[in-house]
Amino acid sequence: xxVPMISIENLCFRYPNxxxxxxNDISLTIDEGDxxxxxxxxxxxxxxxxxxxxxxxxxxxxxxxxxxxxxxxLTNKSLSLxxxxxxxxxxxxxxLLSHLSIFHNVALPLNYNSEVKRAxxxxxxxxxxxxxxxxxxxxxxxxxxxxxxxxxxxxxxALVNNPSLILADEPTGNLxxxxxxxxxxxxxxxxxxxxxxxxxxxxxxxxxxxxxLWHIEDGxxxxxxxxxxxxxxxxxxxxxxxxxxxxxxxxxxxxxx
Ligand SMILES: Nc1ncnc2c1ncn2[C@@H]1O[C@H](COP(=O)(O)OP(=O)(O)OP(=O)(O)O)[C@@H](O)[C@H]1O
Ligand SMILES: [Mg+2]
Numbered sequence: 001x002x003v004p005m006i007s008i009e010n011l012c013f014r015y016p017n018x019x020x021x022x023x024n025d026i027s028l029t030i031d032e033g034d035x036x037x038x039x040x041x042x043x044x045x046x047x048x049x050x051x052x053x054x055x056x057x058x059x060x061x062x063x064x065x066x067x068x069x070x071x072x073x074l075t076n077k078s079l080s081l082x083x084x085x086x087x088x089x090x091x092x093x094x095x096l097l098s099h100l101s102i103f104h105n106v107a108l109p110l111n112y113n114s115e116v117k118r119a120x121x122x123x124x125x126x127x128x129x130x131x132x133x134x135x136x137x138x139x140x141x142x143x144x145x146x147x148x149x150x151x152x153x154x155x156x157x158a159l160v161n162n163p164s165l166i167l168a169d170e171p172t173g174n175l176x177x178x179x180x181x182x183x184x185x186x187x188x189x190x191x192x193x194x195x196x197x198x199x200x201x202x203x204x205x206x207x208x209x210x211x212x213l214w215h216i217e218d219g220x221x222x223x224x225x226x227x228x229x230x231x232x233x234x235x236x237x238x239x240x241x242x243x244x245x246x247x248x249x250x251x252x253x254x255x256x257x
Contacts, residue, residue: 003068004029005165005196006053011062013048013219021060022048024219030198032164035191037199037210038221045219046200047169053198054167055083084112088158088166092173094150096142096157102129103138106157113161128156132186148179155186166190168199172206184209 006029013023022045030036040046051057052064055071064071066082074082088109096105106125110116116124129135132152142150151171158166168187172180184206191197191211201207215222 002031004065005032005034005067006030007063007065007068008059009063009065011052011059011064013045013052013057014060015048022219023052026062026219026221028214028221030196032196033191033194034212035187035197035199035210036212036214037201037207038214038216039201039204039207040216044216046216049216049221050167050169050198050200053165054087054089055079080112084109085115085161086163086165088161088163090151090155090158090166090168090171092170094142094147094154094174096150096154098142100141101138102134102140102142102145102153105142105153106160109157109161116161124160125156128160129153131159131190132156146179148175148182151175151179151183152186155183159190163195165196165198168197168201170200170202172201172203180206 008029009027011023011026012021014021026049038046038049048057052059058064058071066086071079097108100108103122103125106128107121110121110124125138126135129138132155134149134152134156137145137149137153142153145153151174155171166187171187172183175183180203187197187199188209197210199207199210207213212223
């Protein structure tokens with residue numbers, strides 16, 4: 001039997017010094033090459049969930065296994081190697097450093113990767129910039145670029161260590177429709193090239209293009225079938241495409257923040 005890339009079992013999470021769980025009894029698996037999208041109202045726990053997937057927080061209870069290994073049994077060194085080599089984060093507000101050139105911004109994660117020598121930095125940065133069609137901007141500063149271009153630079157930075165898993169938290173939240181489309185096209189291209197993607201978005205139209213769509217409500221994860229039953233739909237069609245399209249209508253009505 002194939003071990004899933006990620007397996008989460010009965011995960012609960014509570015922030016320190018707080019009294020209630022932000023995430024409740026979440027279980028899911030993510031296979032290599034998956035493209036999952038998560039939608040949910042503001043405050044429902046989406047970013048918190050992504051922070052756990054990205055190893056920035058640990059579950060309060062329950063298990064998180066990567067390639068069959070429980071992260072609670074890994075040393076801090078193994079965890080930071082996983083973070084550096086296997087996970088790329090993309091945020092809504094790009095988080096580029098304004099005083100650094102595009103080259104130095106994209107090169108930042110290489111500083112944490114002891115396998116890459118200084119002499120290799122330029123080649124790696126150019127490879128990452130070419131994936132997002134931005135190599136000609138390598139010597140500019142972030143404030144000399146548009147919002148859409150800055151987000152593509154942030155995506156290049158997430159890709160520079162060739163991570164297998166890309167976590168994107170509302171990556172188009174600050175972008176217009178045209179630039180959003182470019183970012184989603186890029187995510188689809190990366191997924192086709194073999195990257196596993198977990199996307200958080202409020203844009204249902206784009207979320208529905210992912211291979212799997214989940215909702216988080218009050219810290220609980222619901223898949224399409226559960227969403228349908230919660231909304232008292234009588235008929236669950238056999239064709240997943242139909243599920244998705246019904247789901248989109250429900251989502252549009254019930255889940256947009
Ligand atoms: N560091 C923290 N300490 C305590 N509570 C927190 C912390 N960060 C977030 N929370 C709480 O956890 C809950 C979930 O927050 P989270 O940021 O995961 O929501 P979200 O679904 O990403 O919302 P949005 O769509 O607005 O980004 C919220 O009630 C929030 O107030
Ligand atoms: Mg959030």
